Amino acid sequence: MVKKKTLVILFLLLVAITIGLIVAGLFLNKTENEKLQGLSQYYDVSSKNTIAYVMYRDGIPALRLYNKDEAINAEAIKLTSEQMILDPSFSPDGSTLAFISTFKDMKSELKSSVHLLDLRTQEIRELFNVPYIVTEIEYSPIGNSLFYLQAGTFENYSPIASERPHDMDILEYDLVQENHTQITNLKKYNMNSLTIAPDAKSVYVVMDDDADAETAEEIFNTKQRVFNISFDHPENPTIASDIEREEDIFSFTFTPTGNEMIFNSISNVDSGDTFQYELYRYNVDTKEEKQLTNLESYSTDPVIGHDGKTIYFMVDQNFGKRTPQYHLYKMTMDGNGLEEITLPNIN
Amino acid sequence: MKSKLEKYVTQIVQQTDCSKEEKEDLYEELLVHLQLSKDEIMLEEGLTQAEAEEKAMQQFGSESVIGNQIQQSLFPFRKELQLTLGISSILFAISAYMFHLLVEGNAQITWLILFIGFSSLLVFIPLQQNYTFNCKRWLNSLLVIHLLTAIYGYLMVNSIDHTASLGLTIWVWLNIILSIFLIYQATTHDINSSYKPIKLIHIMNITSGLFISAGTLFFLWGYLFAYGEVRLTILLNLIPLTIWAASYYIQTKMAHKNKTLTITLAFLPLVCITIAVLYFFIGF
Numbered sequence: 001m002v003k004k005k006t007l008v009i010l011f012l013l014l015v016a017i018t019i020g021l022i023v024a025g026l027f028l029n030k031t032e033n034e035k036l037q038g039l040s041q042y043y044d045v046s047s048k049n050t051i052a053y054v055m056y057r058d059g060i061p062a063l064r065l066y067n068k069d070e071a072i073n074a075e076a077i078k079l080t081s082e083q084m085i086l087d088p089s090f091s092p093d094g095s096t097l098a099f100i101s102t103f104k105d106m107k108s109e110l111k112s113s114v115h116l117l118d119l120r121t122q123e124i125r126e127l128f129n130v131p132y133i134v135t136e137i138e139y140s141p142i143g144n145s146l147f148y149l150q151a152g153t154f155e156n157y158s159p160i161a162s163e164r165p166h167d168m169d170i171l172e173y174d175l176v177q178e179n180h181t182q183i184t185n186l187k188k189y190n191m192n193s194l195t196i197a198p199d200a201k202s203v204y205v206v207m208d209d210d211a212d213a214e215t216a217e218e219i220f221n222t223k224q225r226v227f228n229i230s231f232d233h234p235e236n237p238t239i240a241s242d243i244e245r246e247e248d249i250f251s252f253t254f255t256p257t258g259n260e261m262i263f264n265s266i267s268n269v270d271s272g273d274t275f276q277y278e279l280y281r282y283n284v285d286t287k288e289e290k291q292l293t294n295l296e297s298y299s300t301d302p303v304i305g306h307d308g309k310t311i312y313f314m315v316d317q318n319f320g321k322r323t324p325q326y327h328l329y330k331m332t333m334d335g336n337g338l339e340e341i342t343l344p345n346i347n
Numbered sequence: 348m349k350s351k352l353e354k355y356v357t358q359i360v361q362q363t364d365c366s367k368e369e370k371e372d373l374y375e376e377l378l379v380h381l382q383l384s385k386d387e388i389m390l391e392e393g394l395t396q397a398e399a400e401e402k403a404m405q406q407f408g409s410e411s412v413i414g415n416q417i418q419q420s421l422f423p424f425r426k427e428l429q430l431t432l433g434i435s436s437i438l439f440a441i442s443a444y445m446f447h448l449l450v451e452g453n454a455q456i457t458w459l460i461l462f463i464g465f466s467s468l469l470v471f472i473p474l475q476q477n478y479t480f481n482c483k484r485w486l487n488s489l490l491v492i493h494l495l496t497a498i499y500g501y502l503m504v505n506s507i508d509h510t511a512s513l514g515l516t517i518w519v520w521l522n523i524i525l526s527i528f529l530i531y532q533a534t535t536h537d538i539n540s541s542y543k544p545i546k547l548i549h550i551m552n553i554t555s556g557l558f559i560s561a562g563t564l565f566f567l568w569g570y571l572f573a574y575g576e577v578r579l580t581i582l583l584n585l586i587p588l589t590i591w592a593a594s595y596y597i598q599t600k601m602a603h604k605n606k607t608l609t610i611t612l613a614f615l616p617l618v619c620i621t622i623a624v625l626y627f628f629i630g631f
Contacts, residue, residue, distance in 0.1 A: 007475055011467070014437070018463050021444055025454025035452055321508045 033081045033104050034059035039326040039346045041314045042087050046094035047306040050119075052076070053328070054085045054099075055346045061085040063099055065119075066343055073344050076117050077124055082109075087136045092143045094306075095119055098127070100134045106154040106165070114148065114173070128173060128180070133165045136194045146173045147203060149194050152187065170194065170203060170229065184234045190224070193251040198258055202230040204240055206249055224248035226261060242282060242289065250277065253302045255333070259284050262302040262311055267291065274320040279313055281333070292335030299329075309333055312341075352381055352400050355410060362414025363421060364483055364533075373417070381407060425532065426473040432525045433469030436497065439518055440466060443504050450509050458499055465493040486533050494526045498564070527557065545602045548613045552595045555616035562623075563588045591616055 036056035043053040050067040059081035065074050079085060079101055086100040097117040103109035112134035114127045133151040140147060151165030168191035170183040188207050195204040210222040226241035226249055241249055241261065252263035260283050267278040279292045279299045292311070293299050298319035303312045310330050318325035328341045349357070356377045360370050381403050388399040407413065419426060440462040447453050468489055497519055504515040534549045566584045571577070594616070598609045 004475075007471065011471070014463060014467055017441065018460060021441065021459055022454075022456050025444070025448055025456050025459075028448050028452065029454035030452025318508060322506060323508060 030059070031081075036061070036104075037323070039328070039343060040085075041301055041316070041324070041326050042085065043301070043303070043312075043314065043328060044088045044090050044097070045303050045305055045312050046090040046097075047092065048094045049306065050090075050094065051312075051328070051341070051343065052088040052090065052097050052099075053343055053346075054088065055343075059104075063088060063097075063117075064343075064345060065097075075345075076122075077115075086134075089137050089139055089146075091139045092141055098137050098139065098146055100137055100148075102133060106133055110154060112150075114146065127175075128178075135165055135168075136192065138194045138196050140172075140196055140200045141198050142200050144175055146175065147171070147183070147194060147196055148173065149191055149205070164190075166190070170205065170234075183231060184229060186235075186237075193226075193253075195252070195254055197228070198254075198256075201232075202228050204228050204252075204254065205237075206252060207237065209239065224250060226252050226263065240284065242287060245289075251301050253304055255304055256308040262292070262304065264300050264302065264313075267294075277319070279311070279335070281335075290335075292331065293338075295329075298324075305330075350400070351397075352385065352404065353378065355404050356381065358410040359414045359417065362411065363418045364486070365421065422532075425529070428525065428529055428532075429469050429473045432493075432522060432529065433466045433471075435518075435525075436466035436469065436493065436522050437463055439497075439500065439515070439522060443500050443515055443519070446509075446511060446515060447503055447507065450507050455503060458496065458503070462493075462496045462500060465489060465496055469493065483533050487530055490526050490530045490533065494523060494530070497523050497526060544606050544610060545599075548598050548602055548609055551610075551613040551617060552591075552598065555613075555620055556591055556595070558620045558624075559587050559591045559616065 036059045038055060040054040040056060040061075043051060045051050048067065049069065050065055050072055052063060052065055054061055054063055056062070060078060061084055062078040063076045063085050065072050065076055067073075076097070077085075082103055082105070083101050084104050086102060088097055088099040090097050095118070097119060098114060099117070100112055100114055102112040110133060111129060111131055113129040114134060114137060115124055116127050117124045127146070130150065133154055134148050135151055136149040138147050139145075148171055150169055150171050152167030152169075154165050166189055167187040169186055169188070170191070172181045172183055173179075174181070183203070186207075189210075191205050191207050193204075193206040197203065204226055206224050207227050208222045209225045209227075210219060213219045213222050223245065225239050225243070225245070227237040228240040229237045241252070241263070245265075247265045247269055249263045249265050252261050254261050260281055262279055262281055264277050264279050266275045268276045276296045277298045277300060278294060279302055280289055281292055282289045293313075295315055298316035299313050300316070301314045304310070305312060309332060311333060312328065312330045315327050315329055316324045317327055328343055329338060330341055331338045356374055359377060360374045363370065363373065365373060381400075384403040384406065385396070385399045388394055388402050389396065392399070392402075394402065440459055444455055444459045447455055472486075472489075501516065501519045501523065504512050504519060531550065531553055534553060535546050563584055567581065570581055570584055594612055598612050602609045
């Protein structure tokens, strides 16, 4: 039989341990904003092969620049843990870099700012801010304006869907006149991968092919495709990707020649396993498609290098799990010479 | 008014987790034994009745020790298993909490307090020899609550992408299995062997209860995931569990009156569960 005194000591010991753990918890507990860690999926490559990338340390976002050949390895800006940096985009000549800052808690703080970093002077200035979510920006090939995707709301349209930016449209910001022009008035459920046509007379974007969908089942079965939106008739987007393609397209880019697109799509829909996203090349003229990667992971956000011979892309090696783990890769246009680019200061 | 000897025997019997009938039998046996011992002492040593009673009790041993020994012989290893589960759970609670805190930055303080609290009770109840709280009803309630908090602990460690997650998952599942085993043991072990069907009824009901509870938790999670808030309709999810509990209660009351109907009632949820599981996994 255990003595009462021993039991009291044991009880007090357990209470002390519990209190100690609670105190440790109060000190080491992180808010949701402080939990982002490592490389994000947002990056761009300049005409001089400088890579701009966004990484997080204890939730604090930093925009960094890296060019091994030119010995560039610098932190351009660091924001607070309440904020995010999205979609850095180099100007065609590589002299400036535009990027978006917004709040992680998009539901309660619906505000986005677009900034411009002058790489020659290292100065950063806010171009504009809007009470909406700007999800992507892209320089016009001519370089005198910025196109951007803007979401009117951040919510879940269906109880089983997660909260996301919706009511998407394309706008243009004139860098000289400093004014905004709304290009589309589509209020799309989903819109991403904004790409400007080389002649700057139209844009390409990924959207749901839901023009003819009326019933719930038809809406559910809609496919994401690449659309071309002409500035002359923005109300009539036309499908630019393979109209017969059964699987969705999530992100894409055009080659400099303009007749081929690199996109990511699910490669194993029928396998019953976790989806694997691979990169594909599609020739718009010949309608030929070729799978470029076979990483059995989540390959996304292709960017074509200035030489037109290199494809940069992100891979989430932790796809399907709780926290993403992005790595930047590059390969040739045929999918050969796969190589990971080791970015500094990402851990 | 009870004699000193009767009070002594009552205290011994109260420390065992037996049914009412078994306690009556045990009380009778012990009392007769001690009365014979008292009579023998009176004859041999010429002591008064009060003195002989005192000596008989002294020779028999302290109530707590005797009660504990009888409990141990009736329920072998229950104390050890409870202590194992309690200590293992406390250590798991500390490990899982720190793991979650250091890897994810999440301090699961409420869970820590609850799990250490329930696990500590599993340790203290057998150690402090108070079988008022060691009766089947209290113990089963404690084990079920402990099981639920352990399942939450499993969800916690399983959600983390880390190599240590596997070890902690195996650890918590060993605790869960031991907890379920103790629920079966506590419910079925002390049943009067003269009436076997009731043991079968308990086993069938606990089995179906575990499946229905798991299903209920799954649908509650699905409901909260879909609606993101608690509405009155959430109570609909509790209908199967309520029917099961009512059916279990009715079965225990009518077990001695209508054996066939009772076993049929106990068997019915298992058939439904088998059909549901087959439909879910095979989709026949």
